[in-house]
Amino acid sequence: MRTPKNLENLMVFGFLxxxxxxLYVFTFLPLRVIAAAVSLVFNIFTxxxxxxxxxAQICDLLRGVIFCVCFCLLFYIDNSxxxxxxxxQAVIKLYVxxxxxxxxxxxxxSFGQDALDALFAKATSRSTPRWKLIFVIPHILIAxxxxxxxxxxxxxxxxxxxxxxxSHNKALLTIMISNQFVEMKSNAFKRFETNNLFxxxxxxxxxxxxxxVLLSIVLLRNMAxxxxxxxxxxxxxxxxxxxxxxxFVVDWIKHAFILKFNNINSNVYKDFRRSLAKDVVIHRRxxxxxxxxxxxxxxxxxxxxxxxCLVTRVAVNSIHISGITGIALILIIYLCLVCFKILISIxxxxxxxxxxxxxxxxxxxxTYPSRSSTHKLPNFVSTKLPAxxxxxxxxxxxxxxxxxxxxxxxxxxxPVVPDMRDxxxxxxxxxxxxxxxxxxxxx
Numbered sequence: 001m002r003t004p005k006n007l008e009n010l011m012v013f014g015f016l017x018x019x020x021x022x023l024y025v026f027t028f029l030p031l032r033v034i035a036a037a038v039s040l041v042f043n044i045f046t047x048x049x050x051x052x053x054x055x056a057q058i059c060d061l062l063r064g065v066i067f068c069v070c071f072c073l074l075f076y077i078d079n080s081x082x083x084x085x086x087x088x089q090a091v092i093k094l095y096v097x098x099x100x101x102x103x104x105x106x107x108x109x110s111f112g113q114d115a116l117d118a119l120f121a122k123a124t125s126r127s128t129p130r131w132k133l134i135f136v137i138p139h140i141l142i143a144x145x146x147x148x149x150x151x152x153x154x155x156x157x158x159x160x161x162x163x164x165x166x167s168h169n170k171a172l173l174t175i176m177i178s179n180q181f182v183e184m185k186s187n188a189f190k191r192f193e194t195n196n197l198f199x200x201x202x203x204x205x206x207x208x209x210x211x212x213v214l215l216s217i218v219l220l221r222n223m224a225x226x227x228x229x230x231x232x233x234x235x236x237x238x239x240x241x242x243x244x245x246x247x248f249v250v251d252w253i254k255h256a257f258i259l260k261f262n263n264i265n266s267n268v269y270k271d272f273r274r275s276l277a278k279d280v281v282i283h284r285r286x287x288x289x290x291x292x293x294x295x296x297x298x299x300x301x302x303x304x305x306x307x308x309c310l311v312t313r314v315a316v317n318s319i320h321i322s323g324i325t326g327i328a329l330i331l332i333i334y335l336c337l338v339c340f341k342i343l344i345s346i347x348x349x350x351x352x353x354x355x356x357x358x359x360x361x362x363x364x365x366x367t368y369p370s371r372s373s374t375h376k377l378p379n380f381v382s383t384k385l386p387a388x389x390x391x392x393x394x395x396x397x398x399x400x401x402x403x404x405x406x407x408x409x410x411x412x413x414x415p416v417v418p419d420m421r422d423x424x425x426x427x428x429x430x431x432x433x434x435x436x437x438x439x440x441x442x443x
Contacts, residue, residue, distance in 0.1 A: 003256040006269040007201075011251070013273050013355070014205035014300060015212075016348050017280070021296045022209075023341040025067070025308035027334070032057075033064030055124035062123060062140065067309060070147045074313040077152060079159075079221070086156070087163050094160055095175050101157045105210070106203075108150045112303050119143050150306035151313075154210075158217040158310075165218060165239055177243065180250045188257040197258065198272050204251050206302045211247055213307055215240045217314050224318035270355075275299075277352035284349060 036057035043052040053061065086094065119139040164172035187200065219236060226232045259266055276299060283295050296302045321329060 001256075002266045003259055004252040006266045007252065007255050010201060010269045010273045010276075011205055011208060013276060013348075013351060014202070015209055016344060016351070017276060017296055018205065018209040018300065018302050018304075020341065020344045020348055021302065022213075022304045022307065023337060023344065025304050026312075027338045027341045029060065029063060029067075032060040036061045036064075051126075058123050059120050062119060062143075063305065065140070066143050066147055067305060069144050070151060070306075070309045071312055073144075073148050074151060074155075074309060077155065079155075079317065082156065082159050083162065086159050091172050091175070094163065094172055095179070098157070098160050098176055099179065101153055101160065104153055105150070105157065108146065108153060108306075109206075109301050109303055112146045112150060112306070113297050113301070115139075115143050115146050116297075116303070116305075147306050147309060150303075151310045154214070154306060154310050155314075158214050158221075161214055161243075162218045162221060165236070166222070173239070173243070177246045180246055183250060184254045184257070188254055188261065192258055192262050192264075194264065194268060194271075197262075197264065197268065198275070200258075201255075201269070201272055202300045204255075206300050208247060208251070209302065210307075211244065213311065215244065217311065220314060220318050273355050277355040280348060280352040281356060 036053060039057060040052055040061070043050070086097075089097070119136070119142070122139050123136050160172075161176070164170070164176055167173065192200070219233075219240060222236060223229070223233060258264070259268075279295050279299055296304075321327075
């Protein structure tokens with residue numbers, strides 16, 4: 001019964017991480033692409049014998065090229081023709097198409113990460129001579145084909161979902177929702193280790209955000225076709241809410257029985273959340289050439305470029321803006337997205353630090369006895385305090401009949417209980433924090 005609460009804490013954090021990366025495509029990535037292009041032109045005329053761009057600028061420029069080319073290619077797909085082609089199929093055939101598209105979407109996500117990694121590694125390699133950079137062109141073509149095909153698959157998924165929602169008998173929608181419960185058959189009754197459960201949790205995070213984007217596309221297309229009629233909006237909202245609610249219920253039941261059958265504690269989701277939080281904090285400390293997009297892509301398996309191209313294409317077709325008023329409206333929307341992205345970034349980083357520290361502190365409290373406890377301390381703990389807070393502890397391995405002398409790092413009036421796992425002392429998190437604040441460093 002505690003599984004839904006712990007699972008949703010992980011899901012909310014992962015959903016914010018996906019949303020933060022998704023908004024990055026529309027807000028800061030265009031600015032970085034423009035800055036990289038200006039820097040390239042400037043360096044060509046000022047220092048042609050030196051490296052023209054750093055690795056981060058090369059990755060940004062390549063992403064911008066891929067995004068623009070795929071965005072233009074998506075206009076060759078006719079939405080109306082695709083909708084009527086899907087609508088003319090039988091319900092059973094659409095059900096099979098829906099399952100095939102789900103499998104293809106997962107496979108394309110796995111392939112896309114490898115394709116983009118190969119492209120960025122080849123383009124940013126310092127050991128490759130300049131004349132060999134022509135071999136980057138095949139990698140660029142593969143990445144463009146991948147993003148275009150993946151965006152087309154997601155567009156077809158949205159079209160099938162749109163047909164299911166707009167059908168009169170809602171038979172296809174019922175089959176699609178029941179198909180989520182069939183998913184439990186392939187997961188709940190199998191043997192899982194903790195690492196496998198973490199992979200399933202990351203897939204569920206990506207799948208939930210993917211469904212949220214699909215439902216947003218369906219809502220946008222329906223409202224645009226009906227001239228933004230408010231009455232139709234209130235008709236669509238309960239249906240979309242039911243589809244999303246079924247995703248929540250299926251995840252709760254599936255994870256609850258996976259934990260039950262494999263005898264896993266529900267607190268394991270706190271460890272999963274700490275892993276994601278650690279990725280966020282370390283990434284903000286050490287900015288990688290791949291920037292923010294690679295963190296989610298590697299850990300969760302979410303690649304925002306295909307979805308970003310598709311959402312931009314659908315928005316351009318659905319919302320018609322012209323004139324000075326339209327340009328001003330686009331600028332206002334862009335500034336709102338930038339502010340929203342910055343707000344999510346602040347919330348996400350704060351949550352990441354809090355989750356990482358609180359979970360580590362909680363695990364430390366489970367490992368070490370409480371200082372306020374009245375229980376008698378073990379025999380191997382010495383209450384002798386050092387003369388200086390920067391004296392390293394002198395620890396002697398415990399032998400039968402002897403004792404271990406422990407010297408705390410900081411003169412706090414409390415002894416430190418060393419953890420002798422792996423033959424090395426492990427310090428309590430509070431002691432490490434106090435020692436760091438005193439100006440010391442952990443050697």
